[in-house]
Amino acid sequence: MGVRELKPNIYSVGAVDWDRRLFDELIPLPDGTSYNSYLIKGSEKTALIDTVDPTMMDVLVKNVEELGTEDINYVIANHAEQDHSGSLPRILDLYSSAKVVCTPKCKGFLMDLLLIPEDKFITVTDGETLSLGDKTLEFIHAPWVHWPETMLTYLREDKILFTCDFLGSHLATSDLFVTDEATVYEAAKRYYAEIMMPFRTIIRKNIEKIKDLEIEIIAPSHGPAYDRPDFILNAYRDWASDEVKNEVIIPYISMHGSTKKMVDYFAEALIERGITVKQFNLSEPDIGKLAMALVDAATVVIGSPTVLVGPHPKVVYAACLANALRPKLKFVSIIGSYGWGGRMVEQLAGMIPNLKVEILDPVVIKGVPKEADFIALEGLADEIVNKHREHNIIKVSKGVKNGKS
Numbered sequence: 571m572g573v574r575e576l577k578p579n580i581y582s583v584g585a586v587d588w589d590r591r592l593f594d595e596l597i598p599l600p601d602g603t604s605y606n607s608y609l610i611k612g613s614e615k616t617a618l619i620d621t622v623d624p625t626m627m628d629v630l631v632k633n634v635e636e637l638g639t640e641d642i643n644y645v646i647a648n649h650a651e652q653d654h655s656g657s658l659p660r661i662l663d664l665y666s667s668a669k670v671v672c673t674p675k676c677k678g679f680l681m682d683l684l685l686i687p688e689d690k691f692i693t694v695t696d697g698e699t700l701s702l703g704d705k706t707l708e709f710i711h712a713p714w715v716h717w718p719e720t721m722l723t724y725l726r727e728d729k730i731l732f733t734c735d736f737l738g739s740h741l742a743t744s745d746l747f748v749t750d751e752a753t754v755y756e757a758a759k760r761y762y763a764e765i766m767m768p769f770r771t772i773i774r775k776n777i778e779k780i781k782d783l784e785i786e787i788i789a790p791s792h793g794p795a796y797d798r799p800d801f802i803l804n805a806y807r808d809w810a811s812d813e814v815k816n817e818v819i820i821p822y823i824s825m826h827g828s829t830k831k832m833v834d835y836f837a838e839a840l841i842e843r844g845i846t847v848k849q850f851n852l853s854e855p856d857i858g859k860l861a862m863a864l865v866d867a868a869t870v871v872i873g874s875p876t877v878l879v880g881p882h883p884k885v886v887y888a889a890c891l892a893n894a895l896r897p898k899l900k901f902v903s904i905i906g907s908y909g910w911g912g913r914m915v916e917q918l919a920g921m922i923p924n925l926k927v928e929i930l931d932p933v934v935i936k937g938v939p940k941e942a943d944f945i946a947l948e949g950l951a952d953e954i955v956n957k958h959r960e961h962n963i964i965k966v967s968k969g970v971k972n973g974k975s
């Protein structure tokens with residue numbers, strides 16, 4: 571992607587990665603991503619905000635050169651992770667007088683990760699400013715979005731907030747600004763779910779911290795920029811709030827069909843009671859979709875057979891992931907089947923200590939489900955409805971069958 575003008579003397583000079591399909595060797599990127607970098611030409615000084623993933627540093631260098639940039643005085647490093655900092659060494663080689671501007675913590679990370687010499691840094695305190703002549707950069711420390719060293723940079727005169735990962739989306743697009751909010755909403759929610767959700771309490775504080783800033787544009791370092799900042803700020807307020815939805819997520823796996831029969835029956839029982847159900851077969855899961863579902867749901871019911879006396883390893887993986895993502899769930903239960911015995915329930919329950927949830931009595935049965943087992947599943951569905959009601963999660967009952975809700 572070539573140079574694009576955000577506002578006069580403010581340019582997008584980063585790269586769009588249409589082909590990347592995996593991040594951190596873990597997170598699926600169905601729609602690619604971008605590594606955004608912004609060049610700001612003040613009347614006296616020039617600053618580059620964030621760089622790009624090292625795989626795309628040639629794009630950044632070409633774009634900066636194309637603007638006839640003779641010198642870069644400052645490289646603002648909002649975040650030390652290599653998809654934004656990885657091209658810093660090359661930029662510092664090309665523009666040898668440039669200083670790296672970052673938080674004190676970020677300086678330590680950049681020295682460790684990229685071996686940047688100490689004399690290259692200027693560290694900034696929360697609220698400190700830096701003049702480029704006719705433009706002023708204000709640095710806002712915003713830790714844990716999603717590393718401990720992160721900050722935001724606010725360009726006062728142009729009312730642009732550069733947020734790096736925060737409020738961004740993994741979305742490859744040729745559009746500089748959001749044009750299709752529904753598409754960006756999905757991508758931004760997936761991104762929030764995968765890396766921001768564990769820090770939602772501090773995210774709320776960071777959103778509060780910027781509430782009085784006059785913002786015309788939010789320019790993240792992944793995905794398109796927002797010229798309607800409330801769109802993404804309101805979405806984050808909703809995702810990071812304590813409100814949960816009347817939804818049950820059922821991540822499951824079945825080896826010989828017994829657990830699958832239970833899951834299908836149980837899902838129907840919940841739907842009849844007016845609960846939204848999202849079923850995820852863990853054989854070939856898109857963990858991003860599962861993470862997105864966990865953003866809002868009140869309850870998770872894990873479905874697992876017993877294998878090698880414990881839960882299925884793919885269920886273990888999903889449980890570990892949910893534990894790490896710390897969604898705002900209220901209730902968890904387990905359903906599944908065993909052949910001769912095992913410790914599937916105890917082992918799974920022990921894998922989710924980070925989830926501040928109430929564990930509802932599991933339904934774990936021997937062999938294929940029989941009449942009494944289906945009745946037990948109906949009982950669990952009733953209990954979930956009652957719990958949702960007690961916690962005011964069910965507000966409107968629509969499409970409910972036989973007064974079961």
Ligand code: FEO
Nearest residue numbers: 649651653654735
């Ligand atoms: Fe986009 Fe935390 O790096």
